[in-house]
Amino acid sequence: GxxxxxxxxxxxxxxxxxxxxxxxxxxxxxxxxxxxxxxxxxxxxxxxxxxxxxxxxxxxDYNAPFTNNLAERDLRPCKTRQKISGCFRTWRGISDFVKIMSVFSTWKKQQADLFTKIKEKFIEPHSTFNIPSGQ
Structure with missing residues (x-):
């Protein structure tokens, strides 16, 4: 095209x-x-x-996104979580939530099956999945 x-x-x-x-x-x-x-x-x-x-x-460049909707959609779960509970209780809680959502968002963008990925990374014993710790 x-x-x-x-x-x-x-x-x-x-x-x-x-x-x-x-x-x-x-x-x-x-x-x-x-x-x-x-x-x-x-x-x-x-x-x-x-x-x-x-x-x-x-x-x-037709490969460039027309809007920033993707970025806004990536932020929506954080805002929804904040609205439902009123706040995050700790910085650690925020950090953990963002890391997990980042992994899930990446898998969705890769069109991976989330259930399979979760099973592979968290349930199967040979898994070497690491979420880096943030300071």
Whole structure:
């Protein structure tokens, strides 16, 4: 399939992006500093200008994810656990939970059968599975 955007189309999108950022910068000149929301808008426009390559990466490289949903999904179990119990009781508990979830998340991304992996690593006697200890 197609691996990347045509150069002429990429240039067109890049130019349009620059114009939109410029429009944002111009719009900011009409807002008085200190006005409610001004600082947030200024920072957003600066991020759009400074990180253009990162924002447009998915157009240049079709292997790049379009969103950060995968990262957000990886964090969701931690937030859910925190909401259900109100907090983690110890730093050790947080550390252990994150390590276990990291292993499970990796197995899911590898499309491994979780039951089989758990059996192999934790139940079968020849297992040499190690979760590194964190300090």
């Amino acid at each position: 197609i691996k990347k955007c045509e150069e002429s189309l990429l240039e067109s999108y890049s130019e349009r992006y620059d114009n939109l950022v410029r429009d944002g910068e111009i719009a900011l000149t009409g807002i008085e500093p200190g006005t409610f929301g001004y600082d947030e808008l200024r920072k957003m426009v600066a991020r759009l200008r400074n990180y253009k390559d990162a924002y447009l990466l998915f157009i240049r």
